[in-house]
Amino acid sequence: MKVTGIAAIGKNRQLGLNGKLPWKNDSELAHFKSTTKNGILIMGRKTFDSIKNPLYGRKSIVISKNLSGGDKNHFYVNSLENALVLARFIKNVDQNVFVIGGSNVFKQALPHISELIISEVEYDGDADTLFPSFEKEYECVEMKVCNRPSKEDRFTVRKYCKKM
Numbered sequence: 001m002k003v004t005g006i007a008a009i010g011k012n013r014q015l016g017l018n019g020k021l022p023w024k025n026d027s028e029l030a031h032f033k034s035t036t037k038n039g040i041l042i043m044g045r046k047t048f049d050s051i052k053n054p055l056y057g058r059k060s061i062v063i064s065k066n067l068s069g070g071d072k073n074h075f076y077v078n079s080l081e082n083a084l085v086l087a088r089f090i091k092n093v094d095q096n097v098f099v100i101g102g103s104n105v106f107k108q109a110l111p112h113i114s115e116l117i118i119s120e121v122e123y124d125g126d127a128d129t130l131f132p133s134f135e136k137e138y139e140c141v142e143m144k145v146c147n148r149p150s151k152e153d154r155f156t157v158r159k160y161c162k163k164m
């Protein structure tokens, strides 16, 4: 099963601040939504809290030590390993599996992630969660600059593959 990591980061790998994204970038969010459409999303409980509701048209697998249950589009599991087992079990042939964060979940999942889709946004400020360092294990294979009239809406997407 191919596992893709997808994240938006600032200039210094910033991911989050006070349980939210540190920036507002609607174009990048639209890119996230279209890329993950119909997919299976694996995330930490705090990331799920920040999204508030399962994203429409996707299945969410939420990792938590304390929570269990869920419904047909949203499941709780108690480890990354169980998240991957469940994703393999529920996955249809046309569904992609994405790890969407946060910080510690990315760190745990990197050994399983063959492809990273990283948006770099125009943000240079504070953060309390960072994307882990990944550049040694991955090489950039594609880059797309998404230029927008407003600076806040600009971002650059880089696709990385794990080095052989």
Ligand SMILES: NC(=O)c1ccc[n+]([C@@H]2O[C@H](COP(=O)([O-])OP(=O)(O)OC[C@H]3O[C@@H](n4cnc5c(N)ncnc54)[C@H](OP(=O)(O)O)[C@@H]3O)[C@@H](O)[C@H]2O)c1
Pocket (backbone or CB within 6 Å): 006, 007, 008, 009, 014, 015, 016, 017, 018, 019, 020, 021, 043, 044, 045, 046, 047, 048, 050, 063, 064, 065, 066, 067, 078, 079, 080, 100, 101, 102, 103, 104, 105, 108, 129
């Ligand atoms: N920029 C981006 O692309 C992006 C993406 C995602 C998130 N974010 C931001 O990042 C922040 C949230 O990320 P975070 O790193 O603080 O938290 P997180 O990884 O989303 O969630 C951490 C929680 O996940 C559960 N968890 C993680 N690993 C586990 C394991 N091995 N076994 C059992 N449970 C496990 C625990 O939940 P319990 O406490 O319930 O046990 C833990 O407290 C927010 O600010 C969010 O907006 C940004």
